[in-house]
Amino acid sequence: MARFMDVHRGMQGITADQLMEAHKADLAIENEEGVHFEHAWADPESGLVYCLSEAPSPEAVQRIHERTGHRADEIHPMPLSV
């Protein structure tokens, strides 16, 4: 398992409810790929969304995000953290 930060762009206008619904949709199927989405942060003005996850691979993260309708624009491994 590794940690990943993924980035979604173009989400201008996202609401707290929409972020929660998207996160819940990911959580509902994440175990099918061995992924766990830990947190997500969003800025409705810039349209940026960041998601922090633990997963076996970036492809596993992307498969969950694609199935729930919000493909990530970037997925970065984050092997170091404090």
Add this chain to the structure above:
Amino acid sequence: MARFMDVHRGMQGITADQLMEAHKADLAIENEEGVHFEHAWADPESGLVYCLSEAPSPEAVQRIHERTGHRADEIHPMPLSV
């Protein structure tokens, strides 16, 4: 207080010790600007570092990062989180 995600680029080769030292340097003076750095994540291969903070403004975040020698390339407010 608001939450911010800041991004540092070009940190290729950063080690766990260097990330910890940079984070400790920020923590040592953060209260002078009313900032709290909650977490940081780094990828030595891509050179990306993300820092999550609570702060009164993006300028306050940048002032701490500048004084500790690692100016952020981007600082994004993150008003929504799950």
